[in-house]
Structure formats: structure tokens, C-alpha cells
Amino acid sequence: MEIMGATLRICVDDLEASIPFYERIAGAPAQRNARGGVEVAAIGFFLLMSGPEAELEILRKVTATIAVKDVEEAHRELGALGAQIVAGPIYTPGGRNMLVRHPDGSVFEYVDRLAAS
Numbered sequence: 001m002e003i004m005g006a007t008l009r010i011c012v013d014d015l016e017a018s019i020p021f022y023e024r025i026a027g028a029p030a031q032r033n034a035r036g037g038v039e040v041a042a043i044g045f046f047l048l049m050s051g052p053e054a055e056l057e058i059l060r061k062v063t064a065t066i067a068v069k070d071v072e073e074a075h076r077e078l079g080a081l082g083a084q085i086v087a088g089p090i091y092t093p094g095g096r097n098m099l100v101r102h103p104d105g106s107v108f109e110y111v112d113r114l115a116a117s
Helices: 015-026 053-059 071-080
Strands: 003-011 031-035 038-043 046-050 062-068 084-092 095-101 107-111
Touching: 003 053, 015 038, 015 046, 038 053, 046 053, 062 071, 071 084, 071 095, 071 107
Parallel strands: 003 046, 062 107
Antiparallel strands: 003 062, 031 038, 038 046, 084 095, 095 107
């Protein structure tokens, strides 16, 4: 499994007020998205999320997002190492992802950029 990078997930109360700070320290513009009532801004290695507390409570349980070359390969290797696949892999417009609970209890999202063919 080849890890390409990681994104830190941060829940914020005011997305608009938080974006300029993270754009400045990351040296990159925000790329915005919305999913299920949660507003998201991807800025460099940061993923800012803001929305209803019920949805943020679930998102806070995911420690970080890990970009891998191939989610299917990561699925096989992580499973063999004793990790629990919580959800996925599933295809999304941006690629594939899955949620994985590591043996220590930490939960991570794994993503790749391979779209459905």
C-alpha cells in the first residue's frame, strides 16, 4: 500500500471566518464542497468542516484522511493486518474511499483518485 499523503480534518464553528487563516498558512486557495448539510473547505493539507452538530459528531470520530494510490490494495493490506473495514470501499465522484478502524481503535478515511470506469 502506497500512502501519498494525509489531510488533517478540523471541525470549525464558522467556516467563512476560518478559511482566510488556513489559506494563508497553507499558501493555497480553498476548494469548497458540501455534503449532507456539512460545508467543507479543502485547503492544502487541511479539511475544514462546518455544519449541524449531529453530523459533525460523526465526522469528529475520523482522525484523518489518508490518500493512497489504490484503495482496493489498501483494503486488502489493512484487513490482513487486523484493521476493521467500517464502510466501503465505495466510488465517489472524486475517486474511491473507505473508513477503517485500526487495531488501536483509531478511525481513518482512506481515499484514492481512481474513478469508476
